[in-house]
Amino acid sequence: MFASLRVITPPAEEPVDLDLVRRHCRVDADYDDDLLAVYQTAAREWAEGYLNRALITQELRYTITNSPPPTASPLVPQSLIVFPLNWPPLIRKPINLPRAPCTKVIEVAWGPVDDLAVADEDLYTVNLGVEPAQVMIQPSLVPMIPAMSVRFDFAAGYGDTGVAVPMPIRSAILLLTAFLYEGRGDVNSEGPDAAWSLMTPYRLWQFAG
Numbered sequence: 001m002f003a004s005l006r007v008i009t010p011p012a013e014e015p016v017d018l019d020l021v022r023r024h025c026r027v028d029a030d031y032d033d034d035l036l037a038v039y040q041t042a043a044r045e046w047a048e049g050y051l052n053r054a055l056i057t058q059e060l061r062y063t064i065t066n067s068p069p070p071t072a073s074p075l076v077p078q079s080l081i082v083f084p085l086n087w088p089p090l091i092r093k094p095i096n097l098p099r100a101p102c103t104k105v106i107e108v109a110w111g112p113v114d115d116l117a118v119a120d121e122d123l124y125t126v127n128l129g130v131e132p133a134q135v136m137i138q139p140s141l142v143p144m145i146p147a148m149s150v151r152f153d154f155a156a157g158y159g160d161t162g163v164a165v166p167m168p169i170r171s172a173i174l175l176l177t178a179f180l181y182e183g184r185g186d187v188n189s190e191g192p193d194a195a196w197s198l199m200t201p202y203r204l205w206q207f208a209g
Contacts, residue, residue, distance in 0.1 A: 003064045005098050011056030014040050015162040015170050024174045025181050043176035052204040054099040055165045057157035065149035094134035099156040102133035106153040113149045172198040
C-alpha cells in the first residue's frame with residue numbers, strides 16, 4: 001500500500017506574527033523580514049511534521065493506493081499483485097487521517113488512479129471525536145486491484161488565526177525560527193531541545209499496522 005499527503009489550500013497566516021518573530025530574534029528593523037518569513041514558514045511546517053498536526057486551518061489531500069510508484073519494483077511476480085492480499089485489514093478498521101485536529105471531511109473519492117469519482121456520503125462514516133480523525137469506508141470503496149485508489153480531502157487546524165494555536169506550540173515555532181535564522185545552516189543540530197519539549201505533550205504518535 002502507498003500513500004501521499006499534500007496541502008491543497010495552505011493556511012491564510014502563520015501561527016506567530018512576524019513582528020513577534022522579529023522581537024524574539026532581536027531584530028530591530030525590517031531589513032530581514034523576507035528572510036524571517038521564509039524561516040518562519042519552514043519552522044511551522046517542521047513543527048507540523050513533528051506533531052502530525054495542522055496548526056492554522058488548511059485543506060489537505062490524503063491518497064491511498066495499491067499501485068506502486070512508477071520507479072518501484074515488485075517484490076513478488078506481477079501476476080500475484082492483482083490479488084487483494086493486503087487490503088482486507090482496511091475493511092475491518094477505520095482509516096486515520098494523518099493531520100489533526102480535523103474539522104471536516106470535504107469529500108471522499110475512489111476509483112482508477114487517473115479517474116477518481118466522488119463517493120456518496122452514505123458509503124463512509126466520519127468520526128471527528130478522536131485524534132486523529134477516522135473514516136470508516138464500506139468494502140465497495142476499498143481498492144481491490146493495483147489500479148484503484150481512495151482519496152480524502154479534508155480540512156484541519158486549530159482555527160483561522162494564530163491565537164487558536166496552543167501557546168507552547170507557538171513558543172516552539174519561535175525557537176525553531178530563531179534557530180534557522182541565527183544558524184543559517186551552519187549549525188549541525190536537530191534544533192533546540194526546548195522546542196521539542198514544548199511540543200511533545202501535543203504530539204500525535206502514529207504507528208504502522
